Amino acid sequence: MSSAQEDSAQEGSAQEGRGRGDSTRCVRAGIGPARPGQPMLPGPVLAAPYHLSADEGSESDYYARVSNPGWRGLEAAISELEGDGDAAVGCAVFGSGMSAITVLLRTVLRPGDVLVLPSDGYYLVRAYATERLVPQGIMVRECATPAMVDAVAGARLVLAETPSNPGLDVVDLQSLASACRATGALLAVDNTTATPLGQLPLRLGADVVVASGTKSLSGHSDLLMGYLATADAGLLAAVLRERTMSGSVLGPFEAWLAHRSLGSAALRLDRQCANAGALAEMMLHHRAVHDVRWPGLAGDPAHTVAASQMSRFGGLVRGVLASADAVHALVGASELISAATSFGGLHTTVDRRARWGDDVAPGFFRLSCGIEDTEDLVRDLTRALDTLR
Ligand SMILES: Cc1ncc(COP(=O)(O)O)c(C=O)c1O
Structure with missing residues (x-):
């Protein structure tokens, strides 16, 4: 398929995606119409050199750092998800969230x-801004x-992160976008924690x-990637x-792994969120933990804003134990x-x-909930917390 054909197939698929459930959208994201004899998700194209045509300038792919079929599939998938079916949204993938x-x-x-x-x-x-931009x-x-x-007054670019890592605080994005529009600032949002x-x-x-796809979006802890969508x-x-x-590029195998992993993203995130909710509730009532935060908790300071703009509250929970040693002891006591x-x-x-130098208490910890069975995690973490004095 030429890249123009890919574009129109993917535009069709983006529009079809509207109104479907998240798992259906994830499974179909970036995958064109059925073509007998072709795999549903083509494998990674690992070669950097491509055959060139005598018709100079006609190639869609000629060098993998510039474009390649694996990126296009993944970029179409992420455009569909971040754009929610708006065909005007495009995406660029990168070798990491930082890139x-x-x-x-x-x-x-400038x-x-x-x-x-x-x-x-x-x-x-912040370190990049201080060391390179200032x-x-x-x-x-x-x-x-x-x-x-x-x-935001006088800013050229506002880069928000909501929920923030690691504090899990939230900013009202509609109000922030209005303030940025009113002052002429460009608003970028890091969507890593929410997806x-x-x-x-x-x-x-x-x-x-912008986002790191290294985390929940790819979700298997086996690759680094990032993306930008606009x-x-x-x-x-x-x-x-x-x-x-x-040359801030994503390797072809990582692109393929990320696209393959996307199909299960909604399922994984649903379990991660359910686990986060159950563990946060348990920790709220445990004597060893204080300052428990999860945007999905009804009493969380961020809950009202989070509930107005988030459809899932994410798999991250934070809390504070008595000391650094208590965090290490917790890990030691957990199975x-x-x-x-x-x-x-x-x-x-x-x-x-x-x-890592975050400006938080020594016993501050961020829990990333996986997809294990909720009852197993609650039992294990409760038992491990009970061992702390
Ligand atoms: C909110 C957020 N943004 C960006 C990044 C950077 O992502 P990467 O590690 O893929 O470069 C991270 C990494 O943890 C992150 O937490």
Whole structure:
């Protein structure tokens, strides 16, 4: 199939997707019409060199860093999910969430511009801004996630992260988008923790979505990837040019693995959310844990806003134990939960965030709920918490 045929098949599939359930959309995402004799999901194309035509300039694929069939399938799938069937939304995939974010920052920002970042979001984005952007004359304004609406004046780019990692605070995206429109700022939303199955920032008024697909979206803890999605064709073209020149690319096998994993994303996320809800409720009433937060908890400070803009509250829960040692003791006492810093995978894991320099208490932990049976996890975590003094 030529890339023009792929585009129109995928446009058709994006529009068909409207009104269907999330698992149906995930299973079908980026997969064109049935073609007898062809696999439903073509395998990865691993070669970098492509045969060239004597008709110079006619090739759709000529070098894998620029374009390849595996990316196109995955990009069509993510466009469908983030765009919710809006055929104007396009996507670019990257080798990691950080490459998607830094390509956006490099593409948009110029010396003298103001960038607004969450003070409680993923720490490496702030580190990149401080170490790479500030020396170029870009001004960085940090603001706590829930208060971002009041921090956009004069900004060129606002990069929100909601729910934020690791604090799980939430910002009202419709209000933030209105404030950005009123002041002429571009609004980008990091949708890593929510995924497009939990929240649709473009529908809520954002200009761009960036995300790490390393987490719940691919969900098996076996690859790194990132993506950017937007309906702004000019911005997407500039981002693709930066991807090509900087080589911030996704490997073909990872692209294939990610697309293959997408089919089960809604199922996985439903179980992760159910587990997060059950573990958060249990921890709320356990003497060893305090400051339990999960946006789905009725009493959570973020719940009202989260409920107005999220369709799933995600698989991450945070809490605080008495000390760093208590977090290590918890992991030691649990049979099902191990320590890991990535999140969103099949296995339930815990991360003590002060270890990485986050500005949180030593006993602050982020729990990433996997897809194990809920009763098993509740029993195991309760028993492990009971061993703490
Ligand atoms: C919210 C958020 N954004 C971006 C990233 C970066 O993603 P990656 O590790 O795929 O580069 C992370 C990583 O944990 C994250 O939590």
